[in-house]
Amino acid sequence: MSARGAVIGVVVVVVVLGAGAVGADRWAAGETQDRAVDAIEQNLEGVVGTPSVDVGSFPFLTQIWAGSIDDVTGHVQGATLGGLDATDVDVEATGVSTSEPYTADHATVSATLPTASIEKVVADRTGFDLKVALVGDELKVSGSVLGLTLAAQIQPRVADGKLLVDITGLSLGGLKVDPSDIPGGGGSKLEGIDIPVDGLPEGLALTDATVTDEGLRITAEGDDVVLTAQS
Secondary structure, three states, X not given: OOHHHHXXXXXXXXXXXXXXXXXXXXHHHHHHHHHHHHHHHHHOEEEEOOOEEEOOOOOOHHHHHHOEEEEEEEEEEEEEEOOEEEEEEEEEEEEEEOOOOOEEEEEEEEEEEOHHHHHHXXXXXXXXXXXXXXXXXXXXXXXXXXXXXXXXXXEEEEEOOEEEEEEEXXXXXXXXXXXHHOHHHHHHHHOOEEEOOOOOOOOOEEEEEEEOOOOEEEEEEEEEEXXXXXX
C-alpha cells in the first residue's frame, strides 16, 4: 500500500471511530434526558404536558464518567403547587449526581401563579367574594363586603420560606380605611394572607415573589437537593 493510501486509511478509521463516539455520546445524553423527564414528573405534582429537558452539549459522556452532570434545565407547561395551579414552570439543577441517591448541588424552580390561583386563596381565607386582577405591576383585590365596594392593593413577599401577601392600600365604599375599620374583624383576614406553595422537592425553599404580566412569579432555591427518580 502506498503512503498516500495508508494515510487515507488512517483518516477513514479516525472518522468512523469519531462518529461512533459522537453517536454513543448523543445516546447517553438522550437516555439522561429521558430520566430527567421522569424525575421532573415525579418531583412535581400534577404536571401538565411533557417536560422539555436539556442536559447540555457535546461531550456528555465525560460528565457521566465523572459522576456529575454540570447543568440540567427543564420546562413544564403547568403543575400543581400546594393545590394551586401554576404555569410556566422552569427547573434548573447544577451538579446532578449520576448515581443514587440522586442529588443536585444547587436547584432552582420558578413558576407563575395566575391571578385565579391567588384569588382562590384570598376567597378561602377571607370568606369574601373577592376578585384578584393585575393592574400595571400591582395586584388588585375588589368585591363587595357588607354591601359596600371594597378595593385593595396587595403586595407579595417571602418570609421564612412562606409566600405572604399584604395590603398596601384599602378602600371601602370609596373611602380609604384601615383594615381594622372593617366591621366584624373582616379586615384582619386580609392581612398577611399565607399562600401555600407545597409539593416542591425536598431541600427547596421559596426565596422570591414578583408580580409579572402573567401573575405572580415565584422562585424556590436550595442546595444539596434530593431528587426522586426511578431506578
